Structure formats: structure tokens, C-alpha cells
Amino acid sequence: MHTDVNTLFAAMWQDYIKMTPSAAKIHQLLGKGAPIINDHIALRTFNIAKVNLSVLAKHFTSIGYVDCGDYKFEQKKLVAKHFEHPDPTQPKVFISELLVEEFSPQLQQTIKGFIDQVDESALVADNFIYSGRHWQLDKATYQALLAESEYAAWVAAIGYRANHFTVSINDLPDFERIEDVNQALKDAGFVLNASGGEIKGTPEVLLEQSSTMADKVVVSFTDGDAEIPSCFYEFARRYPMENGKLYTGFVAASADKIFESTNVMM
Ligand code: OOG
Ligand code: NI
Numbered sequence: 001m002h003t004d005v006n007t008l009f010a011a012m013w014q015d016y017i018k019m020t021p022s023a024a025k026i027h028q029l030l031g032k033g034a035p036i037i038n039d040h041i042a043l044r045t046f047n048i049a050k051v052n053l054s055v056l057a058k059h060f061t062s063i064g065y066v067d068c069g070d071y072k073f074e075q076k077k078l079v080a081k082h083f084e085h086p087d088p089t090q091p092k093v094f095i096s097e098l099l100v101e102e103f104s105p106q107l108q109q110t111i112k113g114f115i116d117q118v119d120e121s122a123l124v125a126d127n128f129i130y131s132g133r134h135w136q137l138d139k140a141t142y143q144a145l146l147a148e149s150e151y152a153a154w155v156a157a158i159g160y161r162a163n164h165f166t167v168s169i170n171d172l173p174d175f176e177r178i179e180d181v182n183q184a185l186k187d188a189g190f191v192l193n194a195s196g197g198e199i200k201g202t203p204e205v206l207l208e209q210s211s212t213m214a215d216k217v218v219v220s221f222t223d224g225d226a227e228i229p230s231c232f233y234e235f236a237r238r239y240p241m242e243n244g245k246l247y248t249g250f251v252a253a254s255a256d257k258i259f260e261s262t263n264v265m266m
Pocket of ligand 2: 040041042094164166234258
């Protein structure tokens with residue numbers, strides 16, 4: 001496991017921009033070359049003990065992150081937690097896990113087959129949370145998973161890595177409103193996730209969010225290559241609570257729609 005927060009996120013960012021070429025362009029568009037503060041990153045997994053949310057979380061709690069919130073997504077059959085670092089300029093971490101036992105026996109068997117292929121030593125290696133896929137996957141299995149859960153198919157194909165980074169709009173020198181960030185992105189030709197509206201959340205819930213639709217990358221399957229959705233970029237504007245401090249949590253109703261940024265079809 002990593003011992004330093006900055007080297008961990010630098011490595012995750014390098015992996016992420018390989019999967020998400022538009023993120024590097026958007027980073028330049030919004031930051032104009034200056035550093036950007038990341039509000040949060042997110043990871044996905046299955047709730048099988050060997051690879052579950054807490055296994056991923058250890059890579060963050062071991063470097064000072066603290067469990068700060070629980071979320072439930074009934075329809076998508078997911079649960080999630082978010083973690084914060086004592087240094088508020090470090091990204092928050094949102095980790096979700098799919099409740100595998102709530103799906104068909106076929107899906108359960110497929111996922112167990114994947115997890116059996118994960119090497120125990122890989123789980124605690126420095127790079128586990130940006131190591132990608134650890135199992136064989138063919139196109140028909142990917143399609144079968146997709147029919148039951150977009151999330152299951154995404155984790156099956158893309159594996160362990162940040163599925164998004166998130167620009168902190170509050171820390172951008174040239175933008176204040178999320179509407180203006182969205183307009184700049186659309187003017188530059190990027191496609192936003194419109195599920196539930198381009199802006200998720202409101203000042204009243206203390207968090208406004210938007211995201212791009214995931215880039216498409218060529219992924220190797222055991223029976224050939226195919227282009228599928230990889231990762232996306234998110235934009236978050238936080239509002240102060242009554243005590244004057246910015247809200248640091250997430251909003252489940254908004255998160256529910258952000259998950260759909262990796263959907264194959266909208
Ligand atoms: C996480 C979706 C939720 C947010 O900011 O609400 C989220 C995911 O897509 O894995 O990132
Ligand atoms: Ni997010």
C-alpha cells in the first residue's frame with residue numbers, strides 16, 4: 001500500500017487520463033495550466049469479501065482517510081461510503097460496491113469466477129486501486145452482465161481504477177457557477193450526462209454536480225477488442241453549511257444519476 005497521499009493520487013491520475021483522454025483536455029480548458037483541486041475520486045467494486053468496499057478502503061484509511069458517510073442505492077443494488085482526509089485539499093474518496101447476491105444466479109457465478117482469479121498479493125500491492133482488470137472476460141459475458149447491471153459490466157471490463165476525478169469548482173479561479181462550467185464544456189464539444197438534468201443537486205442540498213459522459217476506449221476481451229465506455233470527469237460546487245464550513249458529504253439522489261455517466265446507452 002502507498003504511504004503518501006500525493007504519490008497515490010499522482011499515479012491514479014496518470015492511469016485515469018490514459019482511460020479518459022478528454023479529462024486531460026478539460027483540465028487544460030478549466031485550469032488554464034494551473035493546478036486543479038480535486039473534490040473527490042470514485043472507485044467501484046463487488047461486495048464479495050475478497051475485493052469488497054472495505055478492501056479498497058484500506059488503501060485510503062492506511063494513509064489517514066476516515067469513513068464519513070454511508071449511502072444506499074436501492075434500484076441499482078449498490079451501497080457506498082465516502083472517506084475524507086484530515087487535509088481538506090486532498091480529494092474525498094467515494095467507494096461503492098454492488099450487492100451481488102441480489103442478482104441472478106448466473107451473474108453471481110460470473111462475478112465469483114472473476115474474483116477467484118484475483119491474486120491475493122495483488123490486493124495489497126501499492127497499485128491495486130489503479131491496476132484495472134484481474135480476470136478473463138469475453139464479449140458475450142460482458143453483454144450478459146450489461147443486460148442486468150451497467151455497473152457490473154463496467155467493473156467487469158474496466159476493473160480497479162478511478163472511474164472519475166472531480167474538479168472542485170469552488171477552487172477554480174475563472175469560474176464560479178456550475179452553469180458556466182457546463183457551457184464552457186459544451187462550447188468545446190464535450191457531451192454532458194443529462195440524466196436527471198445536466199445539473200444534479202441544488203444550493204439547498206449544498207452540492208451541485210455535473211459530469212461528462214464517459215470516454216470510449218478499446219478494451220481487450222478474450223475474443224477480440226471492442227470499444228466501450230471507460231471513465232468520465234465530474235464538476236462539483238459546494239455550498240456552506242450553517243456553521244460557515246463547506247458541506248463535505250454527497251447527495252444520494254444526485255449520485256444515483258452520476259453513476260449513469262458510464263452507461264453504454266442513455
Ligand atoms: C460514483 C457515482 C457517485 C458522486 O459524486 O455523487 C458520485 C460512481 O459513478 O462510481 O461520484
Ligand atoms: Ni462523483
